Amino acid sequence: MLSTVASYPSPLTKEDEEKARKIKMASIIEKYKDRVSTLPKHTSWIKHPLYKYEGFWFHQGFWFHSEASFSVEVVMALQEEFVAQPTNVFLATYPKSGTTWLKALAFAIANRTMCKGSNPTHPLLTTNPHYCVPFIETEPFLTNPCYNNDLLATHLPYTLLPKSVISSNCRIVYVCRNPKDVFISFWHFVNKLLSDDMSPEMKLEDAFELFSKGVSPNGSCWDHVIGYRKASIERPDKVLFLSYEEMKKDPKSEVKKLATFLGYPFEEGDGEIEEIIKLCSFKKLREVSKANKDGHKAIPNDAFFRKGEVGDSVNYLTPEMIEVLDKITLEKFNGLDISF
Numbered sequence: 001m002l003s004t005v006a007s008y009p010s011p012l013t014k015e016d017e018e019k020a021r022k023i024k025m026a027s028i029i030e031k032y033k034d035r036v037s038t039l040p041k042h043t044s045w046i047k048h049p050l051y052k053y054e055g056f057w058f059h060q061g062f063w064f065h066s067e068a069s070f071s072v073e074v075v076m077a078l079q080e081e082f083v084a085q086p087t088n089v090f091l092a093t094y095p096k097s098g099t100t101w102l103k104a105l106a107f108a109i110a111n112r113t114m115c116k117g118s119n120p121t122h123p124l125l126t127t128n129p130h131y132c133v134p135f136i137e138t139e140p141f142l143t144n145p146c147y148n149n150d151l152l153a154t155h156l157p158y159t160l161l162p163k164s165v166i167s168s169n170c171r172i173v174y175v176c177r178n179p180k181d182v183f184i185s186f187w188h189f190v191n192k193l194l195s196d197d198m199s200p201e202m203k204l205e206d207a208f209e210l211f212s213k214g215v216s217p218n219g220s221c222w223d224h225v226i227g228y229r230k231a232s233i234e235r236p237d238k239v240l241f242l243s244y245e246e247m248k249k250d251p252k253s254e255v256k257k258l259a260t261f262l263g264y265p266f267e268e269g270d271g272e273i274e275e276i277i278k279l280c281s282f283k284k285l286r287e288v289s290k291a292n293k294d295g296h297k298a299i300p301n302d303a304f305f306r307k308g309e310v311g312d313s314v315n316y317l318t319p320e321m322i323e324v325l326d327k328i329t330l331e332k333f334n335g336l337d338i339s340f
């Protein structure tokens with residue numbers, strides 16, 4: 001049984017949360033600063049450099065609209081301090097692969113009685129799914145030491161997960177997406193943040209150079225997918241591997257799979273599955289995000305809902321860029337039964 005509703009909304013006020021987060025983050029940055037200074041460094045998508053840690057690239061903790069999560073110091077701290085509970089279910093993704101959608105679906109499934117009769121008070125009708133399922137890199141770890149929410153999310157690569165996630169046999173759901181679409185989605189996202197910050201936009205060619213070399217926050221998109229894909233082959237009962245493309249093509253079948261894995265199999269014919277798909281659709285979630293001005297401090301709500309389509313990258317990439325990315329995908333995913 002998942003206990004997502006028990007800790008929703010957070011017991012802390014927003015002010016308390018922000019204060020706790022800042023104090024915890026400052027102490028983490030201080031604790032690991034010497035270790036970080038020894039890591040290989042690279043210029044990044046934004047003005048702050050990336051550091052290579054255990055094969056993947058991360059930003060150093062810096063303050064962005066009073067946020068400093070998803071940093072290499074937080075990864076180190078999570079590895080040392082985070083204790084997963086056997087009941088935890090991790091929703092894992094490389095950024096821009098369908099995180100928001102997966103969070104919405106898993107939350108709606110785990111709290112499905114709320115969905116009945118298109119309940120107008122359902123949290124997903126007023127709240128960005130990111131607030132319904134917290135990232136371990138941010139909220140629960142930084143502000144709530146109990147993190148008593150069974151559904152948790154992460155962008156961490158499989159090999160960097162805190163050891164207790166594996167030793168406690170936690171279930172993991174991973175969603176992968178065609179790296180070309182991930183790249184274009186991420187490029188748009190970064191440029192949105194840069195323009196909101198009055199900084200110059202990042203050129204597509206410069207972003208492509210970094211992404212194709214695997215120099216992006218959370219490391220190489222391909223290596224990220226490979227880690228979870230291999231884990232899903234080795235431990236299929238514990239790691240469910242889904243793809244954004246399949247979820248778009250056949251949402252009913254993929255959502256059924258997800259619900260069964262989470263321990264909430266659907267009964268045929270009661271319309272519940274259709275209600276959940278509709279509630280978590282791009283159109284619905286975007287509509288809610290537009291109406292809800294009480295967004296994230298650092299990232300506006302609507303930044304998570306751009307087009308929500310498969311294959312939009314062809315509208316931006318040159319044929320040469322497509323060839324390079326397709327070649328990497330083919331080589332890296334060889335033998336792993338991943339196709340888009």
Ligand code: PAP
Binds near residue numbers: 281
């Ligand atoms: P995150 O890692 O920053 O949380 P994530 O949610 O993984 O981002 O990815 C955002 C992408 O998912 C966007 O894709 P696009 O840029 O190609 O449009 C966003 O539009 C898309 N997205 C968000 N919600 C949904 C949804 N309900 N259905 C389909 N796609 C969605």
